[in-house]
Amino acid sequence: FVTLHIVQQDANDNIVANYIATSALYHPETKVWELQFVKVVHYDETGNVTDSSISDSLMIKDWRETPFRLASANLRAEYLSVPELRDYLDYNSDFPPTLLAPFATHLQYRLALPWTCLVIAFIATALGIGYSRRGILSSVAAAIIIVFSMNFVTHLFLALGEGARIPDWAAAWTPNVLFGALGLVLLYYRATNREPPSLNLFGEGRIFAR
Incomplete structure (x- = not known):
């Protein structure tokens, strides 16, 4: 310096x-x-x-300041890797929880992200099984809704975690738990050759049309 x-x-x-x-x-x-x-x-x-x-x-x-602490003062959590996030939390452990919340949240989010692939696999497998043209169209509509919902919920919980509104682990893992459970439920219905009522969109439209 x-x-x-x-x-x-x-x-x-x-x-x-x-x-x-x-x-x-x-x-x-x-x-x-x-x-x-x-x-x-x-x-x-x-x-x-x-x-x-x-x-x-x-x-x-x-x-107590170190060159790393001085250099990391303006770092943004979303641009750091897992080792960098761990180093930041380790070297700056005496910072207030509100300042550490974004970094702790994104560290947990990085750990939860690979499991999101498994969650998507459950949902895609369930929606990929179709028994009729009507069932295929329902699956496409449901897939679009679920993708947008998952993206919204993920960013909502990340924002809550970064603001220290909820614990960092809850912000990162709750979307996976919610949509993982949804994927398992859908997979169960399809494995038993049934469609859940919420996905029977075109069938309900036909009933109302009558």
């Missing part, structure tokens, strides 16, 4: 110190920051300067 201006605040957001340095080095083995050619200015609670000093090198041991 070069040409730094670091502001240190207390628990009440009052500025207690300013660090102006030409460069900074981080020593990971000792977790120490080294500020080079640095000027330090300290302030009291009212904002008045209490003292200032200039030194060629200053070693600071009590800062």
Whole structure:
């Protein structure tokens, strides 16, 4: 890092110190920051300067920030891989839950995503079995409705998880559970050579037409 201006605040957001340095080095083995050619200015609670000093090198041991934490401050959860999400949650575990919620939610979503393929396979298998032209048309209509519903529900629960409205695991896995259960029910009806009433769209239309 070069040409730094670091502001240190207390628990009440009052500025207690300013660090102006030409460069900074981080020593990971000792977790120490080294500020080079640095000027330090300290302030009291009212904002008045209490003292200032200039030194060629200053070693600071009590800062919790790391280069990774600084670099990841503007990262977006949806663009990170599973290892990157895990690293973010590990290095920033002391952040408030509301700030970690998007990353925890997308980590669970990445883990749940392969199982979505199995859910879709259940639904596709059930809807792919047709016994008549009317049954095929009903399956096509049902497939369109289910695809749009699954997409809407998935993004709805992701938004709830990112906003810390529900737990991250619930946001990621609930759509799979709901539509997986639907796929198994449809598969059961088709395996027993029956159509569920909700898919008998054209049959109901014929009854009303009479």
